[in-house]
Amino acid sequence: MAQHEESSLPAGLPPGVAVAWGLGSPPSKGPKRGLSTERIVAAAIDCAVREGVEGLSMSRVAAALDVSTMALYRYVSAKSDLLVLMTDTAIGRPPEDVGRQEGWRPALESWARAQLEVFQRNVWMLGIPIGSPPVTPNSLAWMERGLHCLRDTGLETEVKLSVMTLLSSYIRGEARLLADLEHSARTNGTTVAAATVDYGVLLHRLTNPDDFPEVTALLSARAFDQPGELQDSFTLGLDVVLAGTAALVEEAADRG
Incomplete structure (x- = not known):
């Protein structure tokens, strides 16, 4: 995470964004087993990969780390801030060769x-x-x-x-x-390709040239085959x- 002097960024910065920039005071008293913001974010991403972000909660992340939910709040103030940190961590920096082509x-x-x-x-x-x-x-x-x-x-x-x-x-x-x-x-x-073919078959059954001339033209061109x-x-x-x-x-x- 980027490091800046706390006074160098504007006041009122959302907590998750501030943490992403390396701002704010570290917790004065943390739980055992070396809990850190990075570990919390990694565990949250793992939960999101397995269960989807819809099912993500602070309690699930805490369970994955074998700590209390309250322990997480010493590092991340809310789920919304955790989502900010997860996203920034997952996207990472652009690879060095990306966007460097001629033209x-x-x-x-x-x-x-x-x-x-x-x-x-x-x-x-x-x-x-x-x-x-x-x-x-x-x-x-x-x-x-x-x-x-x-x-x-x-x-x-x-x-x-x-x-x-x-x-x-x-x-x-x-x-x-x-x-x-x-x-x-x-x-x-099934697969996307097979589902597309099935869609074409369904359209053949549901449509006719009088009501759906353009769709019929697609089907005649075997667009979904x-x-x-x-x-x-x-x-x-x-x-x-x-x-x-x-x-x-x-x-x-x-x-x-």
Whole structure:
């Protein structure tokens, strides 16, 4: 966790964010067995991986660490603060080679794919609502790297921020969709590809050319008979977002 002088950050910082930055006084009296914020966060992440973030509670984390629930509050003031620390720990710092490619588009594409991989490794994070813009050390490191990709595009600052927001929303949305589809398929004892084929069969039974001409055209083209990989849909959407960004970059260049 980052270290700063306590007086160097603004007053009123949420407790979880302050801890992420290494602020605040350490507990004056801690329980036995070397309990620490890092151990608590690691145990909480393990619980979230096994049971989902919906089932996470301070008492469950305490049980996993074999300490009392009250012992946790010496280090983490509330579950909401624990979620902040879990998320910042799980996303980590961006890999050194991410966003370092020549040219803004390859660099931003590598950044986006690296972000998707983070969500796919930590699906539980998708169950945590977004409560604020990036403010913890690791989330800001990812934001910094993304903005670095756009530094030579000529885009205005507010446009860069809009691009980052749009791209981040797309990545998170696709990660959520992919995770939901895979979870549903596993629950039903099938695969996403097989479920897609079954969906096409169902549409054949439910629709007709008069009422659903465009759906019928999809079925005639056998769109659901040989579904592509889930990652293919992410690539297509990413290309669309980056193509739109490229248009903005061209407009900025034309304005000089």
